[in-house]
Amino acid sequence: MVRSALICNEEYVNRASSLAGFIRWSSGGVIVRKATYGEMKEPLSPREELRAQVIDAIAATMDLYGVNYTFGQLYGIMFFEDRPMTLEEMRQSMNMSKSNMSYAVRALTESKMVEKLKEKDDRKDQYVAETDFFKAFQSFFTAKLQREVDVMLGAVQSAIPVLSELILNLETTEEERNLCLEDLRKLKHAVGYYEWLQQFVNDLRSGVYFREGNGK
Numbered sequence: 001m002v003r004s005a006l007i008c009n010e011e012y013v014n015r016a017s018s019l020a021g022f023i024r025w026s027s028g029g030v031i032v033r034k035a036t037y038g039e040m041k042e043p044l045s046p047r048e049e050l051r052a053q054v055i056d057a058i059a060a061t062m063d064l065y066g067v068n069y070t071f072g073q074l075y076g077i078m079f080f081e082d083r084p085m086t087l088e089e090m091r092q093s094m095n096m097s098k099s100n101m102s103y104a105v106r107a108l109t110e111s112k113m114v115e116k117l118k119e120k121d122d123r124k125d126q127y128v129a130e131t132d133f134f135k136a137f138q139s140f141f142t143a144k145l146q147r148e149v150d151v152m153l154g155a156v157q158s159a160i161p162v163l164s165e166l167i168l169n170l171e172t173t174e175e176e177r178n179l180c181l182e183d184l185r186k187l188k189h190a191v192g193y194y195e196w197l198q199q200f201v202n203d204l205r206s207g208v209y210f211r212e213g214n215g216k
Contacts, residue, residue, distance in 0.1 A: 041093065051080050065144070067111065070094065071104045075113050078129035084117055086124045112139030134210045142205045149201060153194040156187050163187070 043049040058079065059072030067075075077093050078085060085093075091101040105127060108114035113136055117126045130136045163184045166172050172180070203209065 041095070055080070065140070067113075068104070068107065070096070070100075071107050074104050075108055075129055078114060078127070079131055082129070082131055084119075084121065084126035084128045086121055086126055088124070090127070110143075112136070112143060138204060138207065138210065142201055145197060145201045145204070149194050149198050153191070153198070156190050156194070160184065160187050160191070 043052045055073055055076030058076040059069050062072035062075065063069045074090060074094055078090070087098070087101055087105065090096075090105065091098060094101070094104075096104065105114060108129075109116055109127070112130065114127050114129050117128060120126060130139065163180050166180045167177055167184065
């Protein structure tokens with residue numbers, strides 16, 4: 001009964017410090033929030049409450065892909081603002097320290113979710129969120145997947161020649177040679193996967209998968 005009442009009333013419970021995070025009951029059930037660096041302002045109208053729900057969903061989704069939950073909230077705020085914002089404006093919207101705000105903006109910029117504009121506002125840097133989800137997806141996953149390909153393929157391709165030498169080495173024991181052969185088989189399979197993934201990244205970067213979905 002208590003849980004049902006909380007769900008119906010959609011109220012905040014168990015609010016802890018910003019670093020500890022908190023748990024929110026919503027119409028969809030329980031949302032467990034990760035440790036955060038700041039906290040959004042309380043919504044003042046039904047429209048702002050609806051925005052807050054979507055912003056929470058954006059943050060939770062981005063958290064799945066390794067983006068700090070609070071940074072996801074910041075992106076959500078900028079997504080709805082849909083205008084250039086200064087660091088100070090963003091800091092006030094999230095009640096974050098300057099150092100954490102700078103870190104958040106740098107992370108979002110590196111992920112291509114936010115762009116730093118050349119134009120300044122009273123000598124202050126301005127940033128704007130990418131509001132086209134197709135482009136955001138394209139930029140974010142291209143960068144993430146390319147990094148994975150570069151790291152893994154580099155490691156695997158460096159290991160294969162060494163394994164091959166161990167297999168051919170007359171001093172290698174039969175047991176060790178068999179283990180090397182098994183590792184070599186697995187690594188060659190990995191090469192095939194990452195070559196496929198590289199082609200996927202190339203197609204993603206070129207926009208192959210969005211030519212119908214975005215109406216172009």
